[in-house]
Amino acid sequence: MTGEVRVQGSKNGALPLMTATVLIQGKTVLHNCPRITDIEAMADLLRTIGCKVAFDKNTITIDATHICDTHCPQKQVQAMRSSIMLLGPLLGRCKSVQMNRPGGCVIGERPTDIHEYALRRMNVEFVAEEDTITAYTEKLTGADICLPFPSVGATENVIMAAVTAEGTTRLSNAAIEPEIRLLCEFLRRAGAKIKGIGTPVLEITGVDVLREVTMSIMPDRIVAGTYLLAAAATGGQILLRDAPTEQMQSLISVLRRMGAGVFADKDMICMDAEGAKGPCEFLRTEVYPGFPTDLQSMLVAVLTTAEGESIVEETIFEGRFRIVSQLQKMGARIEETGNRVRISGVKKLRGGLLQAQELRGGAALVIAALAAEGESTVTGLPYIQRGYEDIVRDIRRLGGDIAYITGEQNVPV
Ligand code: EPZ
Secondary structure: OEEEEEOOEOHHHHHHHHHHHHHOOOEEEEEOOOOOHHHHHHHHHHHHOOOEEEEEOOEEEEEOOOOOOOEEOHHHHOOOHHHHHHHHHHHHHHOEEEEEOOOOEOOEOOOOHHHHHHHHOOOOEEEEOOOEEEEEOOOOEOOEEEOOOOOHHHHHHHHHHHOOOEOEEEEEOOOOOHHHHHHHHHHHHOOOEEEOOOOOOEEEEOOOOOOOEEEEOOEOHHHHHHHHHHHHHHOOEEEEEOOOHHHHHHHHHHHHHOOOEEEEEOOEEEEEOOOOOOOOOOEEEOOOOOEOHHHHHHHHHHHOOOOOEEEEEOOOOOOOOOOHHHHHHOOOEEEEEOOEEEEEOOOOOEOOEEEOOOHHHHHHHHHHHHHOEOOOEEEOHHHHHOOOOOHHHHHHHOOOOOOOOOOOOEEEO
16 A cells, blocks of 8 residues: 555544533534544434534534433434443533443443442432433532543543532543543633643642633544554555654554554654564553554454564453454464464465454454455444544555445445
8 A cells, every 4th residue: 555644533532522512501613523423423412412513524513502401312322332421511511411321332341330430429429220320419529539440431521520510629540541631621721720631640620611612623543543554464655644643652663663664743654564564572452652452453453464473462441352253264363362362474364255343343354354365345334434534535545445335334345
């Protein structure tokens, strides 16, 4: 593959900002918003509680002046896991919220115990029911909270509950992913009082009112990483524009260790993957700034044709090796033991019929297909469209031989 592409706005940056608009009795304008199905689903969910949401290409305007309902309908909530990030904002705005448990997905059971533990510390009551979350509070109050694990979503919910709570919240062991920093900057622009942004210890003093904000969403580090790994799988030379280089150091270091030539400046990454066939002796996924779990499946796909043996350990989710069986069908030599896979590189994978079962695994199958001999078809396009504006458009711009099967939900590669 040879070519260049501009990186879309961040899905995991945009979604919490969309839920945070519920705290603002007015209009919020977000630029560089990716047009993906998770964003459309979140827009639908916000409309059901009374927000007016309009898109103009990659600009979204959300008017949350009139929130009329705190019951989030099952259909919209279960369309995506990130509905859970409405807990904090609706408790902050309306003091109550009811929603179906967003539930798990193939990558893991994805409980909400950390969210509930933290919000209980802020004077929130939860009614324990099998498949719904009902929460209410007389008054959200600041608290000292130490998260048992730096959960991204739980950190976001606490921040959004704390910005208009009474008193001060000291949150320790907070997640420090770039999407958290973006949320804090957004809320600070709205008038929130947040100290320690970018660190695992945040101090948030509640304010009475948050004001309207216009902000641009940062580029998507996982989408950018996807395209670097696609080029690594095929030995290409690519250029990424608008890449969030600073947020991608762990991947860049892995690619260099594999033999790729990577030149990166503030918002552009140029990579020559011609020699990038080295294995990864040992790679463990970690919370930021470690190697991101969201790129793990794609790295495994690349390592199936590396020259040597690699070991990858997944430490964040319990079900993130779903694509192993499909890679084995393509001729990959992979052994899965617990939360580790051992990969012995083969010369080439064989193309075939592949089924995406979740977002990042689907992107990984596209990468495997690009590197394989012969044609492959990847079914389950809607999974991929949850996070990628147009994976075919972007990969074609990078020189990949890929097209949609018109009228089908499949991506032949
Ligand atoms: C966010 O999910 C991202 N999603 C995920 O990206 C990402 O993989 C994940 O963070 C880790 O970086 C969005 O931002 C919308 P967590 P989140 O809470 O917030 C356990 C993608 O492909 N946990 O940090 O759900 C949980 O089960 C998606 O874009 C609890 O046990 O992640 C998991 O094992 C996939 N109890 C681990 O913590 C809780 O209450 C990390 O989860 C919460 C989480």
